[in-house]
Amino acid sequence: xxxxxxxxxxxxxxxxxxxxxxxxxxIRRLFRAMASEADRxxxxxxxxxxxxxxxxxxxxxxxxxVPEIARRYNVSRQHVQVTVNALxxxxxxxxxxxxxxxxxxxxxxxxxxxxxxAEIRRNEAVxxxxxxxxxxxxxxxxxxxxxxxxxxxxx
Numbered sequence: 001x002x003x004x005x006x007x008x009x010x011x012x013x014x015x016x017x018x019x020x021x022x023x024x025x026x027i028r029r030l031f032r033a034m035a036s037e038a039d040r041x042x043x044x045x046x047x048x049x050x051x052x053x054x055x056x057x058x059x060x061x062x063x064x065x066v067p068e069i070a071r072r073y074n075v076s077r078q079h080v081q082v083t084v085n086a087l088x089x090x091x092x093x094x095x096x097x098x099x100x101x102x103x104x105x106x107x108x109x110x111x112x113x114x115x116x117x118a119e120i121r122r123n124e125a126v127x128x129x130x131x132x133x134x135x136x137x138x139x140x141x142x143x144x145x146x147x148x149x150x151x152x153x154x155x
Contacts, residue, residue: 063106
């Protein structure tokens, strides 16, 4: 049996390392498949996955600055700014005064934005139900625990 250092930093057997790689590969494929699915159902609302992500951070009544959204989304401030500008132009987001910082205004969902995102959530609930219908509660718990641990190691 060959022992290798895994990309997570510990020694793993070749078989375990291969399993970890296959799981990582599946997560990447699942992410891409879910993004494609999201692109399809968001197209009706003329929104992108990035638009949806920003709106989710603000739903239902959260106020954040662009830099705060960027940190939470783990993307550049410039990327979030472009998305926020477009959503503001469409009337889905509003800029409000930030009592802590004069130049960095807070962003929040407008009433139409809140309604739009609530509809997205209702549509997603149907998709999620269909997607997870055949997965046991125990498997969901194990998957949630495992993915949470992996994410904590990377953030």
